[in-house]
Amino acid sequence: GDSVTQMEGPVTLSEEAFLTINCTYTATGYPSLFWYVQYPGEGLQLLLKATKADDKGSNKGFEATYRKETTSFHLEKGSVQVSDSAVYFCALSNQAGTALIFGKGTTLSVSS
Amino acid sequence: NAGVTQTPKFRVLKTGQSMTLLCAQDMNHEYMYWYRQDPGMGLRLIHYSVGEGTTAKGEVPDGYNVSRLKKQNFLLGLESAAPSQTSVYFCASRRSSGSWTETQYFGPGTRLLVL
Numbered sequence: 001g002d003s004v005t006q007m008e009g010p011v012t013l014s015e016e017a018f019l020t021i022n023c024t025y026t027a028t029g030y031p032s033l034f035w036y037v038q039y040p041g042e043g044l045q046l047l048l049k050a051t052k053a054d055d056k057g058s059n060k061g062f063e064a065t066y067r068k069e070t071t072s073f074h075l076e077k078g079s080v081q082v083s084d085s086a087v088y089f090c091a092l093s094n095q096a097g098t099a100l101i102f103g104k105g106t107t108l109s110v111s112s
Numbered sequence: 113n114a115g116v117t118q119t120p121k122f123r124v125l126k127t128g129q130s131m132t133l134l135c136a137q138d139m140n141h142e143y144m145y146w147y148r149q150d151p152g153m154g155l156r157l158i159h160y161s162v163g164e165g166t167t168a169k170g171e172v173p174d175g176y177n178v179s180r181l182k183k184q185n186f187l188l189g190l191e192s193a194a195p196s197q198t199s200v201y202f203c204a205s206r207r208s209s210g211s212w213t214e215t216q217y218f219g220p221g222t223r224l225l226v227l
Contacts, residue, residue, distance in 0.1 A: 034215075036218075042220060042221075043116075043202055043218035043219050043220045043221050044155070044202065044204075044216075044218040045218065046215045046216075046217075049215065089154060089155065098143070098160065098162060098168075099145065099160055099170065100157075100216060102154040102155040102156075103154055104152060104153060104154040105154050
């Protein structure tokens, strides 16, 4: 069945460092891909999404490109801030389009 | 707009007790979802609904029941709570148009502890 695999955390970085969180997926058809972020004590909120191959989603300095040939959707940011400390979830839409399938989440901790 | 709200925020139950978690959304969304979040497991879908009066099972439905009597509300029930149901529960909703491209909007979560 469809699945999402993302890199294990926690990821610990200093402020202004470059961030990459890897995400790969297995799916039939052409799912949409999402990154959600969960700040401490809160629910998830959409960070960015891409709906077809080669699309690039971007928001708040974060970017991810839908790579069909490598079945990947890696999250990147050029210069992280302390306020980016959160748990990041990669997700894909299921074939029926009725639900999301989430990865296990990657915890990012940024120190000043 | 309040978005997606969940009641209660936190609850402690004893094994065997029952309870109902309430999710409400004011965005007129057709689709609603209940997830549970456990350490190292990500979010797993319990049940979902694609419209008023309809429900369907997700990945981990055992021990839970749901009802969608009104479009804006989605209830999650635990008939006989077990320690394995200790978790953080999230509700989400989205529009039906656009199918798989639509964004899900999440509530703030309900933390449940079963002793």
